[in-house]
Amino acid sequence: MTKLSCKTPQVMSTETVEDLLKKHGIEHLVNKLKHDSKNDDDDDDDGEDPFEFFSQFGEENKNLENRGIIFINGPITKDTLARASKRLLTLHFDKDFQDDIQIIINSPGGYVDAGWAFIDLMTFCSNRIVTICMGEICSMGTNIFIAGDHRIMSPNSQAMIHHFSWAAMGSYPDLVAQRKAEDLEHQREIEHLLQCSKYTKLEDVRKQLLKDQDHWLSPKEMKLHGLCEQIYTPKQMTKKGVEKRLAKARGKIRESKNSGT
Numbered sequence: 001m002t003k004l005s006c007k008t009p010q011v012m013s014t015e016t017v018e019d020l021l022k023k024h025g026i027e028h029l030v031n032k033l034k035h036d037s038k039n040d041d042d043d044d045d046d047g048e049d050p051f052e053f054f055s056q057f058g059e060e061n062k063n064l065e066n067r068g069i070i071f072i073n074g075p076i077t078k079d080t081l082a083r084a085s086k087r088l089l090t091l092h093f094d095k096d097f098q099d100d101i102q103i104i105i106n107s108p109g110g111y112v113d114a115g116w117a118f119i120d121l122m123t124f125c126s127n128r129i130v131t132i133c134m135g136e137i138c139s140m141g142t143n144i145f146i147a148g149d150h151r152i153m154s155p156n157s158q159a160m161i162h163h164f165s166w167a168a169m170g171s172y173p174d175l176v177a178q179r180k181a182e183d184l185e186h187q188r189e190i191e192h193l194l195q196c197s198k199y200t201k202l203e204d205v206r207k208q209l210l211k212d213q214d215h216w217l218s219p220k221e222m223k224l225h226g227l228c229e230q231i232y233t234p235k236q237m238t239k240k241g242v243e244k245r246l247a248k249a250r251g252k253i254r255e256s257k258n259s260g261t
Helices: 017-023 027-038 052-060 078-093 112-124 140-146 172-196 202-208 219-224 239-260
Strands: 004-006 069-073 101-107 109-111 129-138 150-153 158-161 215-217
Touching: 069 078, 078 101, 078 112, 101 140, 109 112, 109 140, 112 140, 112 172, 129 140, 140 158, 140 172, 150 219, 158 219, 172 202, 215 219
Parallel strands: 069 101, 101 129, 129 150, 129 158
Antiparallel strands: 004 109, 158 215
């Protein structure tokens, strides 16, 4: 039986990418993409593709996927990673593409078999892979993130590491056989954390990272454990930007006081 590795409790958002774009005031783009998709004569789709909207959005924004920008947004499944996997392979075999591949992740985790397959594909890819955490990364989402060659977190993001969850049913011999699969999965998790963190001993990984309960980490803590190289600082959050905003706020206060006298 396939095992799930996700934050607990797992809450699946029903909000689509289209809803998010509408919420942020760019509904005109949504309408344009809908119009373009209706006029598309190429009807070789064999089902709903969760990355289809991102694909069209990428074409509108200077074709992001051809520039090596890949999105993993939502639960980790074979379906949601299918398009991202194809993009990785396409960029790997494109001799003209020598830039970094950027994988932007915002995921609550998901199926471990799908996640490990994608991580193996990342190691196969010849391009340098930069993983970027936006929002949150949990469980298998964290494992994919830390597998990058260079790992970046946004300042308001968070990560979670924990033991994978699993369920099994069947006869007693089946359950005994299933235990071996669980032991193998646990060993993969340990080895991955050893390889991707600053720790070299199993005891340190268990004490500092893979605890008995969900272990939530801030970007600074991820960097402290050697699971992240960089915390992205937006321009408006730099010291110069903060001073500029404070000066602007003080000016408005003075104007308000002067107008009141």
